[in-house]
């Protein structure tokens with residue numbers, strides 16, 4: 165390995181905040197950092213399949229612009245955003261000018277958005293080079309990224325295992341050091357569960373605190389865009405870039421964001437009440453997950469937090485309610501993919517060429533099985549005669565889940581649970597069993613139903629399989645800052661316990677790639 169490679173290898177392993185510091189100090193240029201990530205993508209993404217599209221030219225142009233501004237100095241350099249020049253990957257559910265947006269679906273193959281999502285505009289305003297678009301379950305429907313029409317993403321910890329979903333591409337890109345930062349979307353856990361199983365940090369902000377303008381809608385009353393990163397501070401930094409009011413999203417909260425970065429730097433949890441949710445651990449959770457969860461509680465207690473137990477009895481109905489509300493909203497949102505307005509158009513092979521038959525042929529060919537399953541489920545739940553029994557009851561459960569949270573937050577400042585019941589499972593294991601797949605989100609869905617923010621951070625490795633375990637923190641709506649405060653403290657305590665960041669223990673994919681080539685040559 166040459167010195168240049170060594171330094172590129174060190175560069176891609178820095179957190180976004182560390183990279184930003186080096187950029188400010190002039191120790192590295194934005195072009196060098198961006199090129200190091202592009203080289204890493206070229207070296208390992210053949211194995212991981214985190215990216216659906218890489219936009220090297222545009223990313224390098226933005227990086228070069230940042231370098232030129234810095235080199236010139238003066239007011240323009242002063243005005244550069246702290247993260248200027250720090251590259252980022254974007255989930256391919258979020259629209260971008262100049263790069264295709266597929267939503268992981270054949271129906272949008274080759275489609276280009278004529279506009280940028282608000283979050284993308286904000287990345288561009290901060291001059292963060294966008295490396296490319298990441299893989300996902302089709303229209304964000306899934307927990308393993310196996311439902312992508314463009315092949316599954318693989319977990320960098322074990323390439324035969326799933327990276328979680330739907331945002332497996334964003335999480336795997338960050339975990340495999342292909343990007344320091346990524347954007348995800350979370351409707352029922354799609355940022356947090358992939359974060360948990362890849363050893364990364366993922367945040368679902370308070371509903372309405374980050375604009376969804378330009379995120380292809382799955383279930384509009386649940387969807388939220390958020391950060392995917394390697395450290396809690398990086399998530400706070402990215403959240404601060406993308407968050408805040410947007411008049412183009414009618415659900416956008418009017419108030420400005422709190423200082424999330426300052427919250428991440430608070431450095432103590434003394435006197436905070438942290439509530440264990442009785443219903444979200446124990447039975448049904450893998451032993452190694454439970455063990456790491458208990459370690460986290462122990463560390464927080466030692467750091468001066470008060471650990472209490474709360475009960476949320478209606479959470480047992482949350483998954484059922486979600487799988488009525490989400491498909492109902494999705495069936496309506498996905499009606500616009502009709503073969504007329506966007507992407508694919510398939511003509512019927514014979515018979516009359518009516519508009520209904522073109523729509524039918526397009527949707528039959530363009531949507532995958534999971535999307536069709538949910539459209540059928542949602543259409544059924546909303547149909548006359550069933551509406552009250554299904555959709556209506558699910559909305560009532562939603563209110564009960566919100567009340568459970570209100571009662572729990574009267575007793576605790578922050579709630580805690582494992583993020584997912586298990587570590588990453590083997591590819592293919594749950595593909596034929598949708599219910600088993602849906603159960604991955606049992607601990608993440610309540611937050612979406614209630615609109616409260618949630619953060620998942622790596623809690624260590626499970627004893628039985630050596631794979632990452634996620635710890636989830638939940639706070640009341642608009643109190644995202646608490647997540648960063650507790651999350652950053654817990655992260656530093658855990659790092660002290662393991663002797664460094666968890667991802668440092670992940671297998672070296674570049675070396676593995678070289679090994680594979682050697683073995684193939686030997687054959």
Ligand SMILES: NC(=O)C[C@H](N)C(=O)O
Nearest residue numbers: 304305306351352353354
């Ligand atoms: N979109 C999400 O948040 C993922 C969730 N696993 C679902 O399939 O609905």
